[in-house]
Amino acid sequence: MVNISEKDIKPLQEKVISLHKEAVEGNEKAVQDLHQMLERVRSNYSDIPLLDAYHGSTMILIARDKTNPLDKLRWSKSGLKLLDEAVSSAPQNIIARLLRGKAAYQLPEKHFHRAQTAIEDYTFLIERQIHGEGFLNIKRYWQLIYELGNVYHRIGQNQHASMCWLRLKNETQDPDFLHLLQLKLKLLEGKPAVEYIPKVESPISKLIRRAVSATESELQPVKAARERRTS
Template identity: 75%
Template structure:
C-alpha cells in the first residue's frame, strides 16, 4: 500500500494509501514484534516518509534500534551492507528530529566499521555539519496552520468513513 501511495499523483490518495499501509505494518509488528523482516519493512517505510506529515521518526528509531541490537547479539542476522545502512539511516533520523548527539554516535560508530573511503568522507561531512550544534535541538514544525487543519480534517473524515464502512459490513 505504501508503494502504491508513492506512485499516486493526488496528495489525499497518497495520504490515504500511506496511512493504510502503516496501519497494516503497525499491526504486523504488534502481532510479531520479534520478526526482523517486518521491522525492516516498517522501519524503512517510516524512514522514507516525510516527518512533518507522518511523524514516524520514532517508529524508524524503534525498528532500526531493534534490528541493530539484534545484529549485535546475533551476528549474521543482517548482511554487513544492510547493517551499515541501518546505522547510517538511524543517524539521519536522529539528525532530522534534532537529536544531534545520537546522530553523531551512529556516524562515529560507522567510522570504526568501514574502510570505504567515499563512505568515510560522507561520515566526516555529516559529523562536521553537527559541530557546534547542541546535543538536542528543537526542530520547528514548518507545517502551515492550513496544512495542519487539512490533515486533521482528512484524518477525522477518514476515521468516520472507516467506522461507517465497518458498520455497513455488519
Template identity: 55%
Template sequence: MEINDTHMKEYEKGKRFLKKGTDGDKDAVHSAYEIFLKLRKAYPDHALIEAYYGSTLALLSRDADETLEKADKAQTALDALNHAISMDSNHKDIRKLRAKVCMRLPDSYFRASQTAIEDLSFLLDRYKDDPSYLTNKEVTEIKKDLRTAYKNVEELGDVDTEMQQQSNHASVKNFETLMEQDIPSHKDNMENNEKAGQEFNNGKNLKKFEEGKIYLKKAANGDKDAVNTAHEIFLKLRKAEPSNALYEAYYGMTMMLIARNKKIPLSRLKESIAGMKILDGAVRAAPHDSRIRLLRGRAASRLPEEYFHRAKTVIEDYTFLIEREMQKEGFLRTEEYLQVIYQLGEAYSRIGQNQAAVMCWKRLMNETQDPDFLRLLTLKMKSLEGKPAVEHNAIPESPVSILIRRSVHFAGSEIKRILEDKNFQ
C-alpha cells in the first residue's frame, strides 16, 4: 500500500524523531511514537510502518522507569516487529530494525539474540548475492552485531580477536573453584549472626531444610520438577517458622528459579521481582546475617541492570560482607572473599562507577598470585581505560565485558550461575 503525500511527510518526520530518540532524546521518542501510531491506524497492512512503530515502542521501553512497564513495552515492540516480518520477510529495513531492537534486550529474559542472528544472517546472505545490497559501513556494523549476538547465545563463532584469545586463558581451574564455595553452615555462622528467629526450632525442620537445598541444587541444574519440590519445601518451612529469615531467603531463591522457567518474558520478570522482594524482606528481618546478604547479593548480581537496577543492592550486600570480614568475622573463606570483591567491582562497573571498580580489582591483584586470575583482572581494568571515574549515564554491559565474564565460566542461565556452586548442596 502506497503512502500518500501528506502521510509521507509525517512518515519522514517520524523517522527523524526516531533517530533523535535513538540518540537519547526522550521527547523525540514520544513524538515518533505518536506519528507511527497514527500512521499504523491509517495503513494497518503496511509492514514498514509496523516495524517503525515497534521500534518506537522499544525506545519507550528503554526510557520507562518501572520494570514491568519496560518489559510490557519491550514485548509489545517485539510482537509488532515480528508481525512486520510476517507481512514482508524480505524487507531489508524491517530486518535491520528488528535486529537492532533484539540486540538491545537482555537475552536472559527475552531470548531475542537468536532472532537477531536470523535477521543479520539474512542481510549478509543477500549481500553475498548482491554486493550493492549493503554499504561497506553497514556490512561492518552487521558483522560486529552478529558476533555480539553469537556471544550472547554462547556460540562465539569465529571471533578472531586478541581479547578472546587472552580471555580464553583466564578460564582456569583455580578461578573456577573460586565460584564453587559453600555458604558456611548454620552452626559455623551462629555466633556471628543474629540469633533471634534464626535458630531451627526442631530437628525435623532442619532435615527438611537440608532436603530443600538438595532439590534447589537439582533445580539449578535444570530439573523443573525439583524447582516445584524445593518451592513446596521452603513454602512449608516459612509457614512453620515465619520469623526464620533464612528460610525466607531460600524461599526467595526458589521464586527466582520459577522465574527462570517461565516462557513469557513479562511473567519471568514478575516472578524475578517477587523473588527479590522476598530476599529484601529476609534482609530487613535479619540485616546482620551474612548468609542472607550473600544469597541476595549473588541473586542481584545476575539480574540485567537496565531492568532491575540492582547493582546498588549488590554493592550494599557485598560492602557489608567485606566490612564484616575486616572486623575479623571469619564468615568467608579466602576464595569467597576474593569472589565478593571481584563481583563488587563488576557491580560498580555496571553503573558507571569506574574508579571504584578499578579499586576493587587492583585490591585483588594484591591478594592473589594466580597468573590466570591476574590476567583476568588486567583485562577488566584495561576495559575501563580512558573512561571517566564516574559515568552518570552508564551504558549496558558491553560485548567485551560479556566475553570476559563468560571467560570464567559464568555460563548457563542467570539463576543457574548463582546456584551452581556448593552453597546449595
C-alpha cells in the first residue's frame, strides 16, 4: 500500500460523495459501483479513515438491499466494524462521525443495540455545529436534533428526548415540523423521565443460534457415520 496525496484524493472524494448520495437515495447500482470502487482504492492506498468510513456506510447500504437476514447481518457487521475503525483513527472527522451516526441511527436498536453510538456521534456533531465548526445547513442540523430525540426515546430516556424536541420547537418556524414535534411531545406526556425498556434476546442472536443449530443438525449424520466407522 502507498499513501495518496491531497491533490489526488479530492477528485476521488468528490466521486465517492456523488455515488454515496445516489446510493443513500436507493440506487442499488450506485451501491455496488461504490463498493467495488472503494474496495479497489482501499487496497491500493492506506491511512485514509474517511474512505474506510464511506466503505463502511456502503456496506450498511448493501445490507439494506439484501433480503436474506444472515446476509443483512454479515454486511451490517462488516460495515459497522469499518465505521468504528474510521472513527477510532480520526475521532475529530465530522464526516466519519456523521456516516457512523446515521448508520447507528438507522439500524434497528433491538437487533444491533447501537443507540449509544448514535448518541455519541450526534452529540459530537451538534456541539461542533453550535461552535461554528460544522458543515450542515440548518435543516440537516434540525434533523440531527430531531433524530437524537428519537434515539433517546427508543431507549426510554424520555427526559432527554423531550429536551431535544422542545429545543427544536423553540428554534424552528416550519409548521409541518412544529406539528410533528407537538405529536412527539404528546407521546411523552405522563411518562417517567427514564422508562425501563426490557432487554430481550436480540433477533440477530437468535438468527445466529438457529444458523449454528441448523449447521450442527446437518453435520450430525456425518459425525455419526464417522463414529460408526471407527468403532
